[in-house]
Amino acid sequence: MMGSEQGFTPIAFYEYLADARRKLLDWVRPLTLEQYTKEFPFGKKTIRDTLVEIPRAEWSYGTRLIGESPSAEHPFMKYYKTDFAPLEGAWRDLADRTRRILREERDWSRMVEWRPPAGVVSTRPVIMRASAGGIAIQMMLHEVHHRAQVMAMLRQLGIPAENLDYSILKFERREVPA
């Protein structure tokens, strides 16, 4: 990584998420459809629904960052009804879009306002307001939150899904003489 891609920057954080996501999806890929859709009493109830929630929100927050409104025809809704393979390909394309959006942002303190569709945030009409940086923080912590739920589900299926820590994936380590 170079320059702005190091340290505490949105793109640096996103690259870590993308690395961790590759490992997460490696654990999900071999699941049967039955395991992928098995019900658990937490998260979004199934690995599929909890996983789809992540790119669904990523697409929406990215759309807000470029000043557009998410359309009613959300491109990720269909993956609530498919097996895993098509989701993985679509998510890879989304990651390229998100990287581009994060790299092109010039002012993380600029404020963004939007009016969510009725019923999404509140039963009454509301205007939402956040900084561009705040939207990026929400997008990324949202993935960490739901990723942890997927990992807990995988563990209950007997898959040792663990160690996606930033320190494990991104800290440098070098051997020293004993």
Place this chain on the structure above:
Amino acid sequence: MRPADAYDYLVETRGQLFNRVSRLSQRQYTREFPFARHSIRATLVHVLDSESWYARGPRAPGRS
């Protein structure tokens, strides 16, 4: 986007989390689950322990 802003958000949400945890019985607080650190207590202590280590452990040049 500053690390302190992200941390302030974590502290706020931690307050909400603690409100819920404080209502648990000791038995619930230490109940075993088949994931994470196996109990709410052990998982929370892990968060505290890690934060404490990172806050005092790594030392950047010029930082005492």
